Amino acid sequence: MTTEPVPEALRVEGVAKRFGALTALREVNLHVNRGEVLGLLGDNGAGKSTLIKVICGFHQPDAGRILVNGAEVTLRSVDHARSLGIDTVYQDLALVNELSVYHNMFLNREHRIGPLLNNRLMRRLAAQHLSDMGVNIPDVTVEAAKLSGGQRQAIAVARTVYSDARILLLDEPLAAMGAKEGALILDLIGDLKSRGDLAIIIIAHNYAHALQVCDRINILQHGRITFDKPTAETSVAELTDLVIAEYRSNRNRAREKA
Amino acid sequence: MTEVATAAETAARPRPAVDLAKRVLDAFLRRREASVLVVAIGLVVYFQASTPIFLTTDNLRNIAQATAPTAIVAVGIVFLLVSGEIDVSVGMVAALAPYLLHYAIDFYSVPAIPAILLALLISATIGLVNGLITTRLKVPSFVTTLGMFYLLYGVLLTTSKAYPVPIPKPVKGDLQTWLGAGDWATLIWCLFIVAIFHIVLTRTRWGLHTISVGGNLLGATEAGIRANRIKVGNFMLVSVLGALAGIMEAFRINSIDPNIGGGTRITFTAIAAAVIGGTALAGGSGTVIGALLGMFVLAMLQNGFNLIGISAYPFFLIQGAAILISMIANQYLSRLRRTGRS
Numbered sequence: 001m002t003t004e005p006v007p008e009a010l011r012v013e014g015v016a017k018r019f020g021a022l023t024a025l026r027e028v029n030l031h032v033n034r035g036e037v038l039g040l041l042g043d044n045g046a047g048k049s050t051l052i053k054v055i056c057g058f059h060q061p062d063a064g065r066i067l068v069n070g071a072e073v074t075l076r077s078v079d080h081a082r083s084l085g086i087d088t089v090y091q092d093l094a095l096v097n098e099l100s101v102y103h104n105m106f107l108n109r110e111h112r113i114g115p116l117l118n119n120r121l122m123r124r125l126a127a128q129h130l131s132d133m134g135v136n137i138p139d140v141t142v143e144a145a146k147l148s149g150g151q152r153q154a155i156a157v158a159r160t161v162y163s164d165a166r167i168l169l170l171d172e173p174l175a176a177m178g179a180k181e182g183a184l185i186l187d188l189i190g191d192l193k194s195r196g197d198l199a200i201i202i203i204a205h206n207y208a209h210a211l212q213v214c215d216r217i218n219i220l221q222h223g224r225i226t227f228d229k230p231t232a233e234t235s236v237a238e239l240t241d242l243v244i245a246e247y248r249s250n251r252n253r254a255r256e257k258a
Numbered sequence: 259m260t261e262v263a264t265a266a267e268t269a270a271r272p273r274p275a276v277d278l279a280k281r282v283l284d285a286f287l288r289r290r291e292a293s294v295l296v297v298a299i300g301l302v303v304y305f306q307a308s309t310p311i312f313l314t315t316d317n318l319r320n321i322a323q324a325t326a327p328t329a330i331v332a333v334g335i336v337f338l339l340v341s342g343e344i345d346v347s348v349g350m351v352a353a354l355a356p357y358l359l360h361y362a363i364d365f366y367s368v369p370a371i372p373a374i375l376l377a378l379l380i381s382a383t384i385g386l387v388n389g390l391i392t393t394r395l396k397v398p399s400f401v402t403t404l405g406m407f408y409l410l411y412g413v414l415l416t417t418s419k420a421y422p423v424p425i426p427k428p429v430k431g432d433l434q435t436w437l438g439a440g441d442w443a444t445l446i447w448c449l450f451i452v453a454i455f456h457i458v459l460t461r462t463r464w465g466l467h468t469i470s471v472g473g474n475l476l477g478a479t480e481a482g483i484r485a486n487r488i489k490v491g492n493f494m495l496v497s498v499l500g501a502l503a504g505i506m507e508a509f510r511i512n513s514i515d516p517n518i519g520g521g522t523r524i525t526f527t528a529i530a531a532a533v534i535g536g537t538a539l540a541g542g543s544g545t546v547i548g549a550l551l552g553m554f555v556l557a558m559l560q561n562g563f564n565l566i567g568i569s570a571y572p573f574f575l576i577q578g579a580a581i582l583i584s585m586i587a588n589q590y591l592s593r594l595r596r597t598g599r600s
Contacts, residue, residue: 079482090480098473098542103466108481116461 007033008070009199010055010086010167015064016223017050024050026223028064032167035196037189039214039231040203043243046220048203052169055201056088057081068167087165089173094156097145101137102126104144105159133158134191150181154188161192168192168200174209182209189213207239221246290536291548293587297580298555305562312565319441321557323510326444327352327503329553331528332535333455334496336549339532340459341489342472342541343392343399345496347406349525351381352504354414356514359505361417363426370428374437378501384410385497389490399493407522414516422515425508438509447506448550451499456546468492472541500524530577531556534584555580 010032017025024047032038042048053059055066057075065072068084075081095104102119103110105126111118126140135154137147144152153173160168173189174182190213192198204210210217211231219227219242227242305312331348338345358377362368368376388406392399425434438444459465470478471485479485503524508514519525533539534555535548556577563573 082482088480094477094480096470096474096477096542098469099466107470107478108467108483110463110466112463115463116457117463117466119461 007035009034009036009068010201011067011070012051012055013065013067015051015054015061015066017047017054017059017061023223025054025061028220028223028225030218030225032199032201034166034199035193036216037193037200037202037214039210039217040201040220041205041207041210041217041239042220047223048220049171051220052088052171052201052203055081055167056086056169082163082165085164085166086169087160087163087167088169088171089153089156089160090171094159095144095152098143100141100143101130101147101155102140104155105129105140105162107159109163129162130155130158133161133188135188148181149177150184153177153181153185157185157188157192161198166198168198170200170202172203172205174204174206186213207236211236211239219243290543290545291551294535294548294551294555294584298551298558301555301558301562305558305565308562309565312562317561317565321554321561322442322445324557324561325550325553326448327507328524328527328531328557329448329550330451330499330503330506331496331524332531332549332553333451333546334492334499335525335528335532336535336537336544336546337455337459337468337492338399338489338496339529339537339539340472340541340544341468341492342475343489343493344529344539345385345388345403345493346400346522346525347384347388347403347410348496348500348528349519349522350407350410350414351384351497351500352507352519352524353516353521354410355381355501355504356508356518357414357418357423357516358501359429359508360423360426360514363428364423370426370433373426374429374505377505378498381497381501382494385494386490388497389486389493392493393486393489411521418516420516422513425512425514429509434509434512438506439512444506444510447502452546452550459544459546464488464491469542473543527553527556530581534580536584552584 008031010030012028012030015025015028016023028047028051030038030040030051040048040051050059054061055075057078057080060075066075067073068086073084075084075086081087096107099107102123102125106122111121111125123140127137130137130140133154135151135158137151137155144155147155157168157170157173170189173185177185186209189200189202192200193215202210202214211234214231216230217227217234217239218225219239221227227239302313311317331352334348335345355377358380359373362373362376363370384406388399388403391397391402429437436443437447459468467478467483467488470481470483471488475485504518507518511518528549531552532544532549533552535545535550535552537544537549559576559580560570560573563570
């Protein structure tokens with residue numbers, strides 16, 4: 001099971017999703033391999049968050065199919081998707097400020113002795129796992145509230161990987177982050193990529209960030225993937241032009257109507 | 259030469275004893291219970307200096323009996339507040355529970371211990387209803403439990419005709435003594451419950467998840483915690499503890515009285531104790547031991563004022579100021595904790 005012959009971790013084929021009169025996703029085709037980082041770009045309202053919620057099992061698609069490790073699956077719920085190794089990290093939602101780093105690391109997966117928490121074991125495992133992943137947290141007993149945005153994000157990612165997630169969706173991992181903090185996360189993603197067994201989808205607004213860390217870029221526009229190129233073959237200029245061209249054509253269409 | 263080096267070393271490093279004292283003080287000040295413990299000790303010293311009766315066994319028993327039932331309710335309130343909800347109906351559960359006991363025994367001939375368990379079970383159901391209305395129907399818990407307060411008040415008055423009744427015969431004797439009438443019974447129960455639930459809050463999954471749900475509802479749900487289940491469970495906990503406190507209070511005063519808990523008094527005093535003890539109304543943080551200390555402070559204030567002969571009127575003035583000051587101090591301290599060295 002672990003040594004799958006298929007390099008493809010996730011494939012989305014012809015997925016559509018409507019909410020009443022609103023069509024959020026028309027026909028989305030997308031795939032990501034193990035050891036690959038896919039950047040998913042698109043303006044607000046393009047359907048990014050709907051697509052993410054379909055992949056993580058929150059929404060069920062109206063049409064199309066989803067394949068995990070080459071096998072078709074019907075994702076019934078977030079828990080079900082998680083059991084298949086698909087997990088999402090949301091930037092600000094992940095950690096509980098009032099809890100220590102190690103309690104956050106093991107939230108809802110606590111080690112226990114009888115009814116009591118095995119804090120000593122969790123402290124040790126959390127410290128070890130974080131240092132294995134190159135996340136530098138001097139003391140895992142500090143409250144999450146005391147950490148910087150980058151550290152919090154790193155812990156959230158580390159927690160997800162620790163819970164055996166193999167298809168990782170990172171929602172805006174670099175938003176509202178300083179240069180140093182951003183570098184911390186970029187390094188972490190680089191390390192995860194070099195492990196080779198993780199497929200990572202990064203949802204991003206910032207093209208420069210996406211190009212820095214992703215192997216391939218997809219752009220989602222009006223519920224379709226309209227662009228799919230390896231990072232090496234594109235540039236910030238090309239991506240920007242694409243989006244601006246789309247904006248202009250929309251505006252012209254609106255004018256013609258008027 | 260070695261002497262110089264040693265001297266330089268000692269100068270550079272604070273002496274171990276001083277260092278340790280500083281660390282202990284620092285750790286103490288960062289505990290949420292710290293400020294209220296200081297106030298409690300201060301009050302003991304002040305009242306004992308003012309009147310030698312304060313620390314006599316008889317008076318300590320008075321303080322214990324004034325503290326215990328409300329502190330038991332406050333334990334439940336802490337859990338509920340930490341999980342991000344509130345219950346203002348618990349005082350009415352405390353008043354109703356002894357009547358449930360009386361109805362079961364005197365009208366339906368249920369034996370004593372099953373009758374007590376039945377009263378606790380019905381109270382748990384009241385908590386369940388509070389929890390379900392709040393979590394499933396999305397009614398804010400203040401409003402849910404306000405409605406429940408009046409509902410239970412109506413049930414209590416219509417079924418009891420507002421008449422007090424004697425303690426049913428089958429529970430008289432050992433049971434009544436152990437469950438409240440004994441001199442220190444309520445305090446022993448209270449300390450036992452505080453100890454158990456302190457461990458539950460700080461050392462178990464339930465406690466961790468209660469903090470998570472109150473601290474970051476979305477994040478806790480993302481981690482797969484069933485937030486509604488945690489909240490409903492805590493609503494049930496408050497109700498059961500309220501019922502237990504009400505039954506024990508009835509046994510102590512040797513009468514089942516519709517005024518047990520004084521309507522909203524026991525509820526508000528329990529909330530005040532929790533807040534003075536360092537529990538945040540916004541959820542996510544709180545301590546059971548702090549609530550117990552908070553309740554001791556309130557009970558000592560009332561008792562001490564009586565002994566000194568200060569009129570009872572300014573008591574509420576002080577209680578109000580205590581709530582405000584402790585909340586302001588908590589805001590300040592939590593900011594200090596968050597930004598300060600760890």
